[in-house]
Amino acid sequence: MSTEQGLRRELRLRGAIALGVGGTIGGGIFVLVGSAAGKAGPAAPVAFVVAFVAALLIALPYAELSCRYPRAGGGYAFVSALLPRPWPFLMGWGFWGSYVFMSGFITLGFGGYLHALTGLPPRLGALLVIVATIAVNLRGMRMSAGAQSLVVGAAVATLVGFGVFGAPHVSADNFTPFLPHGITGVAAAAMLAFLSYAGFDMVAAAGEEVKSPERTLPRAIIATLLTVLGLYLAVTTVSVGVLSWETLGESAAPLSDAVAAFSGDTGKRVLAAAATLTIAATCNAVLVVMSRIVFAMARDGLLPRRLSAVGPHTGAPWAAVLCSGAVVGAVALTLSVERTAEVGGFLYVWHFVLPMAALVVLRRRGGPAPSFRTPAAPVVLTLAFGICALFLVSGGWQPALAGLGWLAVGYAGHWLAVRRGGAGRPARPTAQDGHDEHDGHDEHTAVRPQNRIDSSG
Numbered sequence: 001m002s003t004e005q006g007l008r009r010e011l012r013l014r015g016a017i018a019l020g021v022g023g024t025i026g027g028g029i030f031v032l033v034g035s036a037a038g039k040a041g042p043a044a045p046v047a048f049v050v051a052f053v054a055a056l057l058i059a060l061p062y063a064e065l066s067c068r069y070p071r072a073g074g075g076y077a078f079v080s081a082l083l084p085r086p087w088p089f090l091m092g093w094g095f096w097g098s099y100v101f102m103s104g105f106i107t108l109g110f111g112g113y114l115h116a117l118t119g120l121p122p123r124l125g126a127l128l129v130i131v132a133t134i135a136v137n138l139r140g141m142r143m144s145a146g147a148q149s150l151v152v153g154a155a156v157a158t159l160v161g162f163g164v165f166g167a168p169h170v171s172a173d174n175f176t177p178f179l180p181h182g183i184t185g186v187a188a189a190a191m192l193a194f195l196s197y198a199g200f201d202m203v204a205a206a207g208e209e210v211k212s213p214e215r216t217l218p219r220a221i222i223a224t225l226l227t228v229l230g231l232y233l234a235v236t237t238v239s240v241g242v243l244s245w246e247t248l249g250e251s252a253a254p255l256s257d258a259v260a261a262f263s264g265d266t267g268k269r270v271l272a273a274a275a276t277l278t279i280a281a282t283c284n285a286v287l288v289v290m291s292r293i294v295f296a297m298a299r300d301g302l303l304p305r306r307l308s309a310v311g312p313h314t315g316a317p318w319a320a321v322l323c324s325g326a327v328v329g330a331v332a333l334t335l336s337v338e339r340t341a342e343v344g345g346f347l348y349v350w351h352f353v354l355p356m357a358a359l360v361v362l363r364r365r366g367g368p369a370p371s372f373r374t375p376a377a378p379v380v381l382t383l384a385f386g387i388c389a390l391f392l393v394s395g396g397w398q399p400a401l402a403g404l405g406w407l408a409v410g411y412a413g414h415w416l417a418v419r420r421g422g423a424g425r426p427a428r429p430t431a432q433d434g435h436d437e438h439d440g441h442d443e444h445t446a447v448r449p450q451n452r453i454d455s456s457g
Helices: 013-068 075-082 087-118 122-138 141-169 182-195 200-205 213-242 245-250 254-299 318-334 337-365 377-394 397-419
Strands: none
Touching (some): 013 200, 013 245, 013 377, 075 087, 075 200, 075 337, 087 318, 122 254, 141 213, 213 245, 245 254, 254 318, 337 377
16 A cells, blocks of 8 residues: 555545535534524524625634645645644644534434434444445545435435525524524534534645645635525524424434425434434545545544555545544444533634734735735735634633543643654645646745636735
8 A cells, every 4th residue: 555645636626515415414504503503493594694704704714725726635635735733633633623523413413314214223323324324435536426426416416405495494483583592502503503513624634636726715615605505594483483493402413304394204304314314424524624634634644544544446545435434433433412512612713813813924924926815915814813712712611621531632742752853843745746737836825826816805
């Protein structure tokens, strides 16, 4: 097996959007809609709008960095290029940890919907989908992206049908009182809803496998957010309108229960089948991201280098896939949906802070303009930092303590490895082949700018 090499660029715009949308809508729209309704009541759609604005403010700087450094690991690659140690390790470990924990509510959500269809125990269903996604990922990105596109297309069609056929059954009575828990309830729901937009960063994490990344990555990131916003608003509004928010908040399969309110058991089973497929796509996307983070860190010497092994025929980082899949399975067997969502949410927000700090450093250095620049960057970055700070403290002290404990344990292990000579300083990304047709670059950008999407900022 080959090791410590680059990954193959096989992912086009359509596949990149499918990766982002598939990684976003599964856990968010099928699992977290009920939790958000339980906290915000009928104002749950408002919480999803607030979360979208927050996600967009963070995604714009992320899009700029992705076209400058289109390497495996996304935010980890950005931080490795621009910030001194120990920040690259803390970034990569926190990024990976966020998906370690969030994989819990995603895989267990799959198990819940599969249980509604077949009666299989939810944890057994979670293990089945983990094994299946490991098998798909071991075959390489081309197969993974093809399966992802098919499943996501079917899922989007199902959700659009849910909105269209459910709209006539919406009752205005279910929207009163609109704010049963006040603004604080909406704020708490927005934190959960923010997790439901987790997916745009998955596109950047696979940046080393994207064709024409300086054009494709920003477009895919923004298209992912806009697509899921429309779906979330339609589905959340219909769900709250046909079923009481109290019932949604207590449901393990909220959309199945919502569709049963206007189409009976047949509709419930159809929706549950669509949910299992969609959440399976999310599981696949999560494993793609986790394995690319592990691969990138191992290639840079921050994790054991054997984890950077790549299959010579498939181009898949097989060692990182197996490692990440094993950890996801352990989480599914031991933790609860609520706990994994809370801790994963804290780490997920944390992992955006360092890339935005890296962009500030990059902007101060100057250099050639990339193909995408963050519009009104000082304003956007200030608001994005503020949003991250708000989300980090709003989740409570227990998730924060658990998240900080994860970072501390990881760094302690890394420090010991460095002392014993088993790890080193990450290699700085420099000569990155961001575009297949040329390989020009400089110290601060991974690719030369081509068709500029936005030149303000």
